[in-house]
Amino acid sequence: MILYDYIITGSGASGLSLLYKILNNKHLSKKNILVIDSSEKINNDRTWCFWENQASDFESIVFCKWNNIKMNGTLSENNYNILPYQYKMIRGIDFYEFVLNYCKSFQNISFLKANVLKIENLENKAIVTTSDAVYSATYVFNSIVFNTASHITSNSLLQHFKGIEIETEENNFESDIATFMDFNIPQTHGHSFVYVLPINEKRALVEYTVFSKSTITDDEYNSGLVDYIKNNLQLNHYKIIHEEKGVIPMTDYVFPLHNKNIINIGTAAGWVKASSGFAFSNIQKRTKQIVSLLAANKSPIIKRSFNDKKFHFYDSVLLEVLSKNKLTAEKIFTTIFKKNPSERILRFLNNETSVWEDLKIMSSVPTSVFLPTAFKKIIQHIFTKS
Ligand SMILES: Cc1cc2nc3c(=O)[nH]c(=O)nc-3n(C[C@H](O)[C@H](O)[C@H](O)COP(=O)(O)OP(=O)(O)OC[C@H]3O[C@@H](n4cnc5c(N)ncnc54)[C@H](O)[C@@H]3O)c2cc1C
Numbered sequence: 001m002i003l004y005d006y007i008i009t010g011s012g013a014s015g016l017s018l019l020y021k022i023l024n025n026k027h028l029s030k031k032n033i034l035v036i037d038s039s040e041k042i043n044n045d046r047t048w049c050f051w052e053n054q055a056s057d058f059e060s061i062v063f064c065k066w067n068n069i070k071m072n073g074t075l076s077e078n079n080y081n082i083l084p085y086q087y088k089m090i091r092g093i094d095f096y097e098f099v100l101n102y103c104k105s106f107q108n109i110s111f112l113k114a115n116v117l118k119i120e121n122l123e124n125k126a127i128v129t130t131s132d133a134v135y136s137a138t139y140v141f142n143s144i145v146f147n148t149a150s151h152i153t154s155n156s157l158l159q160h161f162k163g164i165e166i167e168t169e170e171n172n173f174e175s176d177i178a179t180f181m182d183f184n185i186p187q188t189h190g191h192s193f194v195y196v197l198p199i200n201e202k203r204a205l206v207e208y209t210v211f212s213k214s215t216i217t218d219d220e221y222n223s224g225l226v227d228y229i230k231n232n233l234q235l236n237h238y239k240i241i242h243e244e245k246g247v248i249p250m251t252d253y254v255f256p257l258h259n260k261n262i263i264n265i266g267t268a269a270g271w272v273k274a275s276s277g278f279a280f281s282n283i284q285k286r287t288k289q290i291v292s293l294l295a296a297n298k299s300p301i302i303k304r305s306f307n308d309k310k311f312h313f314y315d316s317v318l319l320e321v322l323s324k325n326k327l328t329a330e331k332i333f334t335t336i337f338k339k340n341p342s343e344r345i346l347r348f349l350n351n352e353t354s355v356w357e358d359l360k361i362m363s364s365v366p367t368s369v370f371l372p373t374a375f376k377k378i379i380q381h382i383f384t385k386s
Pocket of ligand 1: 009010011012013014015036037038039045046047048049050114115116117143144145244245246247248265266267268272277278279280281
């Protein structure tokens with residue numbers, strides 16, 4: 001049996017981000033790597049949006065970017081300039097093609113289409129069992145979530161959505177403003193809002209999004225989209241160019257980061273922010289950390305830092321407030337944006353603010369709701385530990 005240096009299980013956002021960064025590191029680019037995925041990455045199965053204040057590894061495939069975002073509540077509509085950040089969009093298919101094409105010049109990378117059944121440790125290596133064979137490596141970087149049921153906690157929610165890319169004959173969209181959240185829709189199925197991401201003045205991705213315990217039917221997503229486009233965007237004639245649907249877990253479950261030589265990455269490592277569902281930026285940050293550790297000949301295990309625990313706690317409090325309907329998502333997010341500079345909020349949502357800045361953000365939301373919830377969580381934590 002070949003002993004690979006690394007096996008990457010799952011060639012989605014985290015698997016391919018890690019692979020790309022490994023290949024761009026002069027100490028690691030010759031490592032023997034096997035990448036296993038059950039599906040070929042040939043579809044535009046998702047669109048990633050994220051914000052950053054500099055160009056990253058994937059700048060050349062950024063499909064659209066915006067300097068301004070809009071937050072619409074039922075009573076207010078506010079535009080925010082987010083410089084030094086830009087809100088960016090990368091299409092799944094462009095990302096997959098970009099990384100997979102880049103790999104073609106490397107003889108040391110193999111791809112395998114197979115269903116991974118289990119991953120275990122054996123002595124000093126990790127073993128991957130697929131439906132057809134067994135493979136081994138010094139480290140397995142795993143992005144497959146094997147047991148989704150274990151992530152359900154009393155506060156967990158699903159962020160579920162359907163988006164359609166529409167095209168109109170006339171210029172109908174302001175191409176430099178992305179609607180980050182528009183809560184101006186019926187809150188029938190849970191905390192509901194719409195993103196509008198203009199690709200140009202005639203085309204936009206309109207995404208109907210809900211935070212709730214369970215998903216809704218396709219008809220319900222469709223009627224949410226149709227109503228929004230007609231009533232809020234005031235458009236009667238448009239062509240649908242592309243559709244995407246998705247479910248992102250919003251959970252305060254503590255994901256295992258590793259098991260000896262098996263290192264979890266992506267959703268499987270809890271890199272999705274529990275209170276927002278954003279993960280793409282965090283995936284870039286964490287895979288960069290792993291590559292630095294590997295290049296320095298160190299263990300690639302990233303330990304949970306004080307900062308990680310701090311933001312996990314905040315996310316857990318916010319999830320409880322949302323899941324128990326103590327406040328609406330509209331109230332929380334529109335208030336935070338109104339009362340804080342957008343640069344501070346975007347850093348907070350990226351887990352990058354100091355405790356002092358966190359306090360400024362927290363004092364802008366109704367503390368009579370958040371403080372008792374936080375206090376209850378601290379007490380629960382103390383009692384479950386003792
Ligand atoms: C539709 C959608 C839109 C999203 N939009 C955003 C966004 O705008 N911004 C943002 O920050 N985050 C977004 N997210 C959240 C997050 O960024 C993505 O889910 C991201 O793809 C997570 O990366 P990952 O590597 O953990 O998982 P994935 O990208 O899902 O990769 C996992 C891979 O594992 C493979 N796999 C699964 N099971 C097996 C098995 N048993 N054997 C072999 N292979 C297997 C899958 O085929 C897949 O290729 C979105 C998520 C979805 C679902």
